[in-house]
Amino acid sequence: MSPGNTAKDDPRSSAIVSRVRRWLNRRRSLKDATRRIAEQKSAAIEKAIAEFRRRHAIDPMDAHVLTLDADTTIVRVMYLTNRRPPDRAWYAVSHRDNDVRELSFADVERWETKWR
Secondary structure, eight states: OOTTOOGGGOHHHHHHHHHHHHHHHHHHHHHHHHHHHHHHHHHHHHHHHHHHHHHHOSOOSEEEEEEEOSSEEEEEEEEOOSSSSOEEEEEEEETTTOOEEEEOHHHHTTTOOOOO
8 A cells, every 4th residue: 555545445455344344244143143043942941831830730940942943942841749850841832823732752852861
């Protein structure tokens, strides 16, 4: 760059700025996608816990997402009875119609292991 030129006249500067803008845009879109997935997981957990409470009339101790795909989230709800480890119930939460249905162990055995 010659003394009379400014940085915006330099093709190298504009290429660097362009690369930084592309990087920032990708980073923003990844953050947005991560936030949407976290919100989707939280909503599925809340729906599964509400359905568990409705069916079993006891409070669960915890819940986790086992798997998440475009249509359905599978949630494991753990609850205490008179045994250890805690018992588990599984729910499929639909993203399209908010339908929540209870699953059997056979439905989730590819993601879960048997407990004692």
